[in-house]
Amino acid sequence: MSKIEVTGLRKSYVERRRRKRFLSQCKQYEDCQVLDGITFSIPAGTFACFVGPSGCGKSTMFRIVSGFERPSSGTVLIDGQEVTGPGSKHVCVFQEDGLFPWFTAAQNIAMGLSKSSSSDVAKKVEDYLELVGLSGFGGHYPHELSGGMRRRAEVARALITNPEILFMDEPFGALDFVTRLQMREEMVNVHQMFDMTILFITHDIDEALQLGDRIIMLSDRPSRVAWDIRLDDPHPRDLSTGHLSRLRKEIYYRMGLHVAL
Amino acid sequence: MAVKRYGVLSLILLLLVAWQAVTSFFRVPEFVFPRPLSVARALLEMLSNGELYRNSIASLFRVTWGFYLAVATAIPFGLFLGRQHQLRAILNPLIQFLRPISPLAWIPMALMWFGIGDKPAIFLIFLSSFFPLIVFTTSSVLNIRTTYLRVAENFGFKGLRLYMRVILPAALPDIITALRITLGTAWLVIVAAEMIAVKSGLGYLIIDARNSLRMDMVVAGMVVIGAIGLVLDNIIRLLERMPSVEWSRVRR
Numbered sequence A: 001m002s003k004i005e006v007t008g009l010r011k012s013y014v015e016r017r018r019r020k021r022f023l024s025q026c027k028q029y030e031d032c033q034v035l036d037g038i039t040f041s042i043p044a045g046t047f048a049c050f051v052g053p054s055g056c057g058k059s060t061m062f063r064i065v066s067g068f069e070r071p072s073s074g075t076v077l078i079d080g081q082e083v084t085g086p087g088s089k090h091v092c093v094f095q096e097d098g099l100f101p102w103f104t105a106a107q108n109i110a111m112g113l114s115k116s117s118s119s120d121v122a123k124k125v126e127d128y129l130e131l132v133g134l135s136g137f138g139g140h141y142p143h144e145l146s147g148g149m150r151r152r153a154e155v156a157r158a159l160i161t162n163p164e165i166l167f168m169d170e171p172f173g174a175l176d177f178v179t180r181l182q183m184r185e186e187m188v189n190v191h192q193m194f195d196m197t198i199l200f201i202t203h204d205i206d207e208a209l210q211l212g213d214r215i216i217m218l219s220d221r222p223s224r225v226a227w228d229i230r231l232d233d234p235h236p237r238d239l240s241t242g243h244l245s246r247l248r249k250e251i252y253y254r255m256g257l258h259v260a261l
Numbered sequence B: 001m002a003v004k005r006y007g008v009l010s011l012i013l014l015l016l017v018a019w020q021a022v023t024s025f026f027r028v029p030e031f032v033f034p035r036p037l038s039v040a041r042a043l044l045e046m047l048s049n050g051e052l053y054r055n056s057i058a059s060l061f062r063v064t065w066g067f068y069l070a071v072a073t074a075i076p077f078g079l080f081l082g083r084q085h086q087l088r089a090i091l092n093p094l095i096q097f098l099r100p101i102s103p104l105a106w107i108p109m110a111l112m113w114f115g116i117g118d119k120p121a122i123f124l125i126f127l128s129s130f131f132p133l134i135v136f137t138t139s140s141v142l143n144i145r146t147t148y149l150r151v152a153e154n155f156g157f158k159g160l161r162l163y164m165r166v167i168l169p170a171a172l173p174d175i176i177t178a179l180r181i182t183l184g185t186a187w188l189v190i191v192a193a194e195m196i197a198v199k200s201g202l203g204y205l206i207i208d209a210r211n212s213l214r215m216d217m218v219v220a221g222m223v224v225i226g227a228i229g230l231v232l233d234n235i236i237r238l239l240e241r242m243p244s245v246e247w248s249r250v251r252r
């Protein structure tokens, strides 16, 4: 049975253009359609990567699937239940920094735990700090951490809740190349260690090829699923040869990049 | 730090010397613009006879009570209003209507309701702080980044916990700025109110000195008002040093 079932998702935002006229205000509405019938289904335990051109509606789709926004039409089922709001079963790591700057890293991570005895919490937080390589930084405030460290703390905060689904919206987009490679490796480990479904947005095709059991490619706005790829290559993956390199070329080609990169 | 401190001290010294020089050179009469030395003498005189102390305490007492009452009511209310969109739409016109009415315009009513003494003054200070604080607090809640609210929702923050752990801390840097501005206004208003409504405080001291043509004492009173205002501002600024507020000053 599939964990997430998305059918015919459509979303348009109403753009308002006001024109002042004598003694009356004429409002001209114009629909800006972002999603145009997105359909996919993801089995439990999948690492699903979403790629697509900038501004095509990836974040919009995420906010809808995770329950923060309502679609114009279409349905999102999680475990067969319609999603009506953000739940405790799934946790989001948003595209923007989401750590609370008024809490320390440890306080941020502890936020994900429901009330249990304080020594338990401290121990568990310490474990998760170590998991993401931040031991010793629990007492630091987010602005005292580097960009990569903040992202890792945010991942730890999501993981500690032991979610069934983890949503990540370009979590490593703002990081430098080497850090991104390290985070990629960590994500592979995390996915193998925890039994969860991961929905992962990225604009980095290589990242998707390295991480995904599934790669769902969205078209330009109004976006639909342009290509749905299944991958079962073992990790770590070598993208320079074999069918993965051919796949990469094909993805670039379908995105309209005709130069062989 | 040291450079800054010496810079400030030398600027003050320079101004004092220029003031003394100009007033002596042009033989400005004492009752038009008293010299720094006579102001200093007046300060010492009022310090030794306890008048300065008594009146400063009287003013501070009123400001403290009025201001705290406003803080204790306006901030929780403003936080709440920032989240209640319909209620805000209803109350906003009323608040914006009452806000531009100078607290001093309330003096006749205040005297009528509270009689003579500290109470009307405290009421005026309360009024002068209450409306701006509500407006500032509400708008700082509206300025909270959506991502933080989404995260809070995702982690199941609700009710009091949402307010204490997300809304208040997220709005706090802006609220502290609002407190600085409002306390400054309260201090402005108290002096004016005391000139009209009561028989003690720094405002009264100035009016009383003027009535006996003691301009040196008037200026001495002004100096003390400025100095206390500076101290009050610095006390509020201590809040900005809280570790959970520092983030707002680190722009990244």
Ligand SMILES: Nc1ncnc2c1ncn2[C@@H]1O[C@H](COP(=O)(O)OP(=O)(O)OP(=O)(O)O)[C@@H](O)[C@H]1O
Residues within 6 Å of the ligand: A013, A014, A032, A034, A053, A054, A055, A056, A057, A058, A059, A060, A061, A095, A203, A221
């Ligand atoms: N609240 C909104 N009101 C109106 N239009 C919106 C709103 N949110 C998003 N849009 C529009 O929807 C489109 C998709 O936005 P979205 O943030 O989902 O893109 P994205 O695929 O995540 O892009 P990126 O890769 O750059 O993050 C954009 O063209 C944007 O202008």
Ligand SMILES: [Mg+2]
Residues within 6 Å of the ligand: A058, A059, A060, A095, A169, A170
């Ligand atoms: Mg996006």
